[in-house]
Amino acid sequence: MNPPGQHYDKPALNENDLIERYIERGLIITDRNRTARYLRHIGYYRLSPYTIPFQADRTTHSFRPDTTFDDILYIYVFDRQLRLLTMDVLERVEVAVRAAVSNTMSTHGEGGAFWYQNASNYQNRRGYSATIERIEDLIRRERQHTPSDRGEQADRLHYPDALSHYLATYSSPATPPSWLVIELLTAGELQHLYASLPLKYRKIIARELDLPDQVLQSWLKTYVRVRNICAHHGRLWNRFLGVYPAIPRSPTVRWLNDRSTFDTGNPRALERKRLYPVLVSLQSILFTISPHSTWALRLHTLLEKYHDIPLNALGMKANWDADEFWQEAFEACS
Incomplete structure (x- = not known):
């Protein structure tokens, strides 16, 4: 694949600018404040794929007549x-x-x-090695883990997860039984x-x-x-x-x-x-x-x-x- 040749230069826009873009493209906005709230908490980019079925022109992204923001939100x-x-x-x-x-x-x-x-x-050594390496990595990280604050330290003391409980309770085998391991994957x-x-x-x-x-x-x-x-x-x-x-x-x-x-x-x-x-x-x-x-x-x-x-x-x-x-x-x- 050849490297892309274009330079991305689209500016970041605030909610009001994005609403104006919608309006310029023919989208009906009945409540600007409500639309701005959705754009703020969902995002223009995330909503964009849901606008495609309502577009009259995929190049200009203009909307079909009578399309409202609620039509897009309905599908979302x-x-x-x-x-x-x-x-x-x-x-x-x-x-x-x-x-x-x-x-x-x-x-x-x-x-x-x-x-x-x-x-x-x-079936082969690859599957075996991948499983063992993953489990050993989880155990190594658990042993090296240091609670970040007193609250976490108290939680781990009184409500330990299954892996930390096993490692704190049993000296052997070095890794837990299958029914615990399977939940870690x-x-x-x-x-x-x-x-x-x-x-x-x-x-x-x-x-x-x-x-x-x-x-x-x-x-x-x-x-x-x-x-x-x-x-x-x-x-x-x-x-x-x-x-x-x-x-x-x-x-x-x-x-x-x-x-x-x-x-x-x-x-x-x-x-x-x-x-x-x-x-x-x-x-x-x-x-x-x-x-x-x-x-x-x-x-x-x-x-x-x-x-x-x-x-x-x-x-x-x-x-x-x-x-x-x-x-x-x-x-x-x-």
């Missing part, structure tokens, strides 16, 4: 609520995967509760750990979620991407994710009754690149780990509340909720 608030709902189910699934990995490896792997210290429990590290395990163990873990190993590997990689977007308050609506979940072919995997929804024969199909297949995959796992979850109903309620949101920007069809897959999810929580 919807996306925020969608992000929180997505993060909610990601948490459920991530916790279940952590438990499945730790439980399976502690009872089937070599070394019991300290299986992660045994190189034979990995980031979602990305958990995904890499799972991928580094031998197939025989991955199959057992995936079976806990009623999935084939290859499908779970793909979904975990996608979840890390979506989780990072959510954690950084990024946009889920009208976005290509960059990493996409595998569409299961096995009839044993809970999936949409209409399996043609995502055209697996066309890798360029836009529906596959947006959020909807991720939402379907998450509900598929919920059927196993939390069969009476209200998450699907809350998703439906959110989309009903914001009924003016273009669903195709999420990769969804207007009648998405008519599929038997979703009907079963709605009924399970009633």
